[in-house]
Amino acid sequence: MHVRLVRDVGGARMTEPTLDDEQFRRLARYGRSERVEAGDVLYTTGDDSYDLVLLETASARVLRDATVTESEQVIYDRGPGEFLGELNLLTGQTVYLTARVTGAGTVSRIGPEDLHRVLSEQVDIVDVLVETFRVRREIMRASAGGALEIVARSDEARGRALRAYVTRLNLPHSWFDATSPPGRALMTAVGAEETDLPAAVVNGEVLRKATPGTLGRALGLAFGTDRGHIDLVVVGAGPAGLAAAVYGASEGLVTVLLDRAGPGGQAATTSRIENYLGYPGGISGEELTRRAMLQALKFGTEISVPCEVRGLDLGDAECPAVTLMDGTRVRARAVIVATGACYRRLDVPRWAEFEDAGHIRYSATELDVRGCESRPVTVVGGANSAGQAALFLASRGANVDMVVRAAAIEDGMSAYLSDRIRAHPLIRVRVRSEIRALDGEDGLEAVVVEGPEGRRERLESRVLFCFIGAEPASGWLDGLALDDHGFVLTDSRLPQGTHASPLPFQTSAPRVFAVGDVRSGSMKRVASAVGEGAGAVASVHAALASRDHG
Numbered sequence: 001m002h003v004r005l006v007r008d009v010g011g012a013r014m015t016e017p018t019l020d021d022e023q024f025r026r027l028a029r030y031g032r033s034e035r036v037e038a039g040d041v042l043y044t045t046g047d048d049s050y051d052l053v054l055l056e057t058a059s060a061r062v063l064r065d066a067t068v069t070e071s072e073q074v075i076y077d078r079g080p081g082e083f084l085g086e087l088n089l090l091t092g093q094t095v096y097l098t099a100r101v102t103g104a105g106t107v108s109r110i111g112p113e114d115l116h117r118v119l120s121e122q123v124d125i126v127d128v129l130v131e132t133f134r135v136r137r138e139i140m141r142a143s144a145g146g147a148l149e150i151v152a153r154s155d156e157a158r159g160r161a162l163r164a165y166v167t168r169l170n171l172p173h174s175w176f177d178a179t180s181p182p183g184r185a186l187m188t189a190v191g192a193e194e195t196d197l198p199a200a201v202v203n204g205e206v207l208r209k210a211t212p213g214t215l216g217r218a219l220g221l222a223f224g225t226d227r228g229h230i231d232l233v234v235v236g237a238g239p240a241g242l243a244a245a246v247y248g249a250s251e252g253l254v255t256v257l258l259d260r261a262g263p264g265g266q267a268a269t270t271s272r273i274e275n276y277l278g279y280p281g282g283i284s285g286e287e288l289t290r291r292a293m294l295q296a297l298k299f300g301t302e303i304s305v306p307c308e309v310r311g312l313d314l315g316d317a318e319c320p321a322v323t324l325m326d327g328t329r330v331r332a333r334a335v336i337v338a339t340g341a342c343y344r345r346l347d348v349p350r351w352a353e354f355e356d357a358g359h360i361r362y363s364a365t366e367l368d369v370r371g372c373e374s375r376p377v378t379v380v381g382g383a384n385s386a387g388q389a390a391l392f393l394a395s396r397g398a399n400v401d402m403v404v405r406a407a408a409i410e411d412g413m414s415a416y417l418s419d420r421i422r423a424h425p426l427i428r429v430r431v432r433s434e435i436r437a438l439d440g441e442d443g444l445e446a447v448v449v450e451g452p453e454g455r456r457e458r459l460e461s462r463v464l465f466c467f468i469g470a471e472p473a474s475g476w477l478d479g480l481a482l483d484d485h486g487f488v489l490t491d492s493r494l495p496q497g498t499h500a501s502p503l504p505f506q507t508s509a510p511r512v513f514a515v516g517d518v519r520s521g522s523m524k525r526v527a528s529a530v531g532e533g534a535g536a537v538a539s540v541h542a543a544l545a546s547r548d549h550g
Contacts (some may be wrong), residue, residue, distance in 0.1 A: 006068040016135040017128045022083055027125050028054050030118050031108035041093055042084065042099040042107070045147045046203040048220060050095050052108040052118075052129075053084040058105030060084060063098045064140075068150055068189045069174065069182065075140070077102065086140070087133040087170070089115065092219040092295040094203065096147040096172065121302050129399050130298045140172035148173040148219070150210070151186045152198035154371075155358045156442075158211070159198045163367060165212040168262035169221070169291055169305065211307045212261060223258065223304035223410065230254050232540060233322055233332040235309050236473075238265025239526045240516030241338030242292040243533030246334075249299035251537060256330065258322070260308035264289030265340045266517075267526050268472070269363025270385060271392035275414070276527055283425060286365055288526070292365045309339075314479045337477065337488060337507070337514040341470030346380070350438045359444035360464045363423050364389035368465075376460045378447050380435055381467030382406045387417035390467050394426040401459050402429045403449055438464070472518045481508035487520035503539040505532060513542050 019027065031051075036042070036058050043050035045065045053060070059079040066072045075097060078084060084099050119126055150158030150166070156175050166173050176183035177278065178197055186192075192199040196208035202218040216222045232248045234241045237259035248255040257261070270285035296303065311323040312335070323332040343362040345351055354360050359437070361368050364379075372398045381389045382404040390400045400407070402421065409418045409429055421427050430449060436456065437448035447461045473487045481489040481498065489495075491502045498508050505513040515532035517524055522532065 006397060014135055014139055016132045018082065018132075019125065019128055021298045022079070023125050023128065024054065027083075027110070027118065029054065030114045030360040031110040033106050033108045035105075035145055036101045036107050037104045038101055040101040042096055042101065043297055044098040045093040045096055048401075049092070049112065050085075050087055050089070051111050052115050053099065053285075054108040054110070055080055055082050055084070056106040058101055058107050059103035060099050060107075061102045063100065064096075065098055067174070068146060069149060069176075069186055076136075077260060080105065083129075083132075085129070085133065086394065087137040087297075089293075090130075090133065091169075091303065091511075092220055092224075093171070094204070094218075116300055119298065119339065126298060134294060137170055137172065138317075141170065147203045149186060149201040150174070150198060151176040151178050151183045151192065151200075153178045155415070156197075157356050157358045158209075159204060160358055160361075160367070162198045162200070162210060162212060162215065163387065165215065165262050165306070168264055168268055168286065168289065170293075171219070181500070201245070214309075215341065216306045218453055221303075221305055223256075223307045223328065223330070224255050230256050230330065230332040231334065231544075232256070232334050232537075233258065233330055234336045234338060235259075236323060236338035236340055236516070236518070237263040237267065237293075237303070237305065238338060238340045238516055238529065239267050239288075239292070240340075240529035241265070241336070243530040244336045244338060244515060244536055245296040245301040245303075245456050245533075245539040246299060247534045249296060249301040249527070250539065251541070253537070253540070254297075255299075255301045256332070257296060257303045258307040258330075259303075259305045260325075263293045263303070266343075266363075266385070267529075268367070269365055270388055270526075271364050271366070272388055273418070273526055279321055284365070285526075294366040312477050312479060312509075312512070314512070317510055320509060320512055333544055334511045334513070336400060336533070336536050336540065337480075337512065337518060338516045338529075339473040339476075341519040343466065343470050344468050346466065346468065348435055348438055353463070354438055354440070354444050357443060359440075359462070360466060362466055364392050364465055369393055369396050369398070372463055372540055375399070375462045377463045377465065378403060379465045379467065380404075380434075380460040381469070382409055382412040383467060384412075384414055384417060385419055386467035387413045389467060390427050391417070391424065393422055393465070394424050398426065400427045401447075401449075401461065402427060403433050403435055403447075404429060404431045405434055407432055435446070435464075470517065474518055479509065480512065480514075485520075485522045487522075488514035488518055489520050490514050493520050503542055506543070511540075513539055 062075045064073040142433040190206045200207040200210040231253040232255045234244045234257045245257040267285040272282045275280040308325045309322045313321040321329045376399045382401045433451040436450045439446040513536040515536045516529040
């Protein structure tokens, strides 16, 4: 494997690996050779899918087509011995670039089915392909490229949700704040009004009041009904679900991963994870999610996001099915439930008002903390997620008030975090305290905190970051045994006699397993969730191989 310098992006030298001559010849055997002439289009923006194209003797140029705000742009040129293709060959996203032949010759086209064979059979080649796809996607994102333009108000919850969706999925896009001159120009160009926001322009089509759901369908990322045989459906793409998808697909199971919002779950909202094995310098939840998703795609997992599940059908014990919101039934030989938990909200007047306006947030990613520099903010909660958020905000210059109900922050937080919080000059901790009111005219201006002995204090605050725990997302799991709090019972926690010898992570249904935060007794840590996802796949294999369990 060789590498070549592609481009300097943001001061960083981006390189991509290249195939050596032997690898190129071996890969070409999977394709069909054809003659092309200068000017021929190999694929174009808006196509539902395309082939991996090997340039045998031809050369080609990949272009970003002109959009509402940008003129046509050359992304890269490639010649004989090289290949064309981006990450959407794995994700199934609609095509957002055009490839045009610049030098006549022959090419070899590898279609989706044959590409899947390559992913299964040619490990060294796959490493080159996947890393090249990743680098090309990063270049596209860094240059704000792609046939996707979004205009929204950055301070509104709907706009933030849409931006979080495209960021989690690593989608190339151009983002415009509706209050900026470029944003207003884009709205005028596509005929969008304030009431249409957020609006997205996808391959020339305007989506008004865009949501992750409507955008995902327009990009070809929603679940398709033409799936064939499925061994394993994983519901939920947090760390546990992603791990289950990686291990399931890598071990030969035809695996589909469904998530209603975007990959990563609550972990993707964590600004910095410092105690995850193998990352002594820490890693953001967003980056960890991006790497895990790429792994899952590499092994052939089909990822559909957003795709909300509304029910579980256990009518056939050997072939459980999940029902989607549109009524589609997805049958599989086994199901792994990894739907995690939903954020809790405080019962405080005007909460929904400030939440909809984007002044209450449930994560502290790079996107969430923008605009908080040198401003007063509040973090409510006493667990690790709250501590990580407070430190990240303070590192960006925000003045942070932490509101903790417990008597001490050490009661629910790792020692390394509590020690740093106590030592940080921009963080003030208020223990035995609760938020009682929110105040502001055009936006959040202050929170009212009640401390010991009922004394109330008004704290200036522009944004409230809420980390007070979550409730299990288990309302759709009809027929499964749950504990008193709605968490899914598994293996040793199941009522006696449910199974003769329950498998690890097995629920009351023989071929349904539960992992991560939705499971009763889980540790609520990223590392343990990953371990559970991997472990559940071993139980799936055991259940499929034997009828002794159940």
